[in-house]
Amino acid sequence: MSACQQSKTANPHHFEGEALGTTYHIKIIPSTTSKAVYKKDIDSVIEAINASLSTYRPNSLISRINKGETLHVDQQFKDVYNAAKEIYRETGGLYDPTIGILVNAWGFGPKKKLQGIETDSSLVDSLKRYVGYDFLNIDEDGFLQKRFPQVYIDYNSIAKGYAIDRVGKMIEHKGINNYIVEIGGEVLAKGKNTLQNRNWMVAIDNPDRHEKQKFISKIILNNQAIATSGNYRKFYIDPDTGKKYVHTINPKTGYPIQRHLLSASVVADNCTMADGYATAMMVMGLEASKKFLNLHPELQAFLVYSDAKGTLKTYQTKGLKLIH
Numbered sequence: 001m002s003a004c005q006q007s008k009t010a011n012p013h014h015f016e017g018e019a020l021g022t023t024y025h026i027k028i029i030p031s032t033t034s035k036a037v038y039k040k041d042i043d044s045v046i047e048a049i050n051a052s053l054s055t056y057r058p059n060s061l062i063s064r065i066n067k068g069e070t071l072h073v074d075q076q077f078k079d080v081y082n083a084a085k086e087i088y089r090e091t092g093g094l095y096d097p098t099i100g101i102l103v104n105a106w107g108f109g110p111k112k113k114l115q116g117i118e119t120d121s122s123l124v125d126s127l128k129r130y131v132g133y134d135f136l137n138i139d140e141d142g143f144l145q146k147r148f149p150q151v152y153i154d155y156n157s158i159a160k161g162y163a164i165d166r167v168g169k170m171i172e173h174k175g176i177n178n179y180i181v182e183i184g185g186e187v188l189a190k191g192k193n194t195l196q197n198r199n200w201m202v203a204i205d206n207p208d209r210h211e212k213q214k215f216i217s218k219i220i221l222n223n224q225a226i227a228t229s230g231n232y233r234k235f236y237i238d239p240d241t242g243k244k245y246v247h248t249i250n251p252k253t254g255y256p257i258q259r260h261l262l263s264a265s266v267v268a269d270n271c272t273m274a275d276g277y278a279t280a281m282m283v284m285g286l287e288a289s290k291k292f293l294n295l296h297p298e299l300q301a302f303l304v305y306s307d308a309k310g311t312l313k314t315y316q317t318k319g320l321k322l323i324h
Contacts, residue, residue: 012195015039019046020160021056022184026167029194034175041174045166052076053159055100056110065144066100066152072142080155080162080272081138087158087276088133091292095280096133096251100154106256108247109154128254161227161275164188168271185228188271189221201323202226207262207304207312216304216314220321225271229278230263230304248282259285260305262312267300267320274299286315293317 015026017039024046028037052061052074065071073081087095100109105127107113117123135147155162164181168188171179178191180200189200199222203215207230219226229248248257264281268274277299281289286305293301302322303315316322 013037015042017043017046019183020050020054020163022160024167024181024183026171026181027179028171028176029178029191030174030176037171037174037176041170042167045170046163049076049159049163049166053080053155053162055154055156062153062155065146068149070143070145073138073144076162076166077144078138078142080158081136081144083162083272084155084158084276085133087273087280090296091277091280091284093133093251094283095157095276096131097153097155097157098131098133098135098151099249099251100152101127101130101150102249102251102254103154103247104152106247106249108249124254128251131251131254157229157279158272158276160184160186161225161271161273164225164271186226186271186275187221188225190223204228204265204302204304205230205263216312217302218323219265219267219302220323221267222321224267224269225274226265226267227271227274227278228263228265229275229282248279250283257283257285260307261286261289261303262306263304264289265302267302268298290315 013028013030017024026042050057050060053076054060055062055066057063061071061074061077084097103109104111105114105117114123130148130150135151136153137145139145160183164183164186165188167181168179168190178194180187180189187202192198193200199220201218201220204217204219205228206214206216249255250257261282264278266274266278266281268277281292281301281303284292286303289301289303293299300317300320302320305313305315307313
């Protein structure tokens with residue numbers, strides 16, 4: 001929806017559109033002194049990120065780098081590169097955007113799935129040798145260098161969160177302090193919903209699609225972001241064996257994870273880090289995620305898992321504000 005001119009009353013403005021292969025929904029509550037936000041402002045931010053980081057665009061910066069070109073990276077690429085490096089190091093390599101070569105091989109990326117990968121461990125090992133975030137470096141002149149030309153970078157696990165943060169910065173530059181930005185289920189909420197005089201609130205999907213209850217819980221955000229990673233939507237079933245393969249790949253093994261953790265929702269100060277850490281926790285699994293969260297009080301999380309009997313269970317950190 002297009003935004004209208006700012007009015008003297010704090011009437012909310014809504015925007016909807018497409019972004020990063022999904023949709024966005026934005027609500028802003030302007031003040032009498034703030035500048036107008038238009039849909040073209042939002043779309044221009046998203047377009048800049050797509051042009052830099054979309055692996056689904058053959059001529060994007062990241063796609064050209066993945067094809068073997070040595071290019072000077074832009075600010076979007078540099079920001080995400082550095083954020084991903086921090087998460088990679090904090091998680092001991094369990095979060096690794098160079099997993100792209102395996103994401104493609106397993107059929108969850110823009111390239112065609114490799115036939116027979118499910119039963120060919122030598123094929124997995126031959127690809128896994130090109131996975132390692134330490135294989136990347138931005139040199140002093142701003143060029144992205146790869147140790148091996150086969151290294152394939154995939155920032156899809158963090159790009160949505162970054163796009164949300166960039167849209168949020170643009171809105172704030174207009175003098176607006178109360179807003180909520182959602183792209184593909186990831187959310188950044190700043191200020192308050194002043195029309196209802198309360199903090200912004202978001203719902204968490206129920207991974208059990210057979211349940212009538214669509215949402216499993218609601219979380220209150222106080223100038224925070226939330227991102228959810230899960231394996232209950234993006235997967236495939238091998239027609240020969242009936243085995244389920246999910247889209248989250250363990251960079252240490254090269255195989256899709258087989259864990260009881262169904263979804264991880266992470267709350268952080270910004271959506272870039274929330275997005276990356278949510279993916280990392282899906283790789284870690286339940287118990288390792290709990291230990292990690294104890295060491296990282298700056299993060300809050302809501303984890304949904306199935307117990308040994310297949311019953312749906314949840315775990316939440318103490319600082320999370322929930323409405324059941």
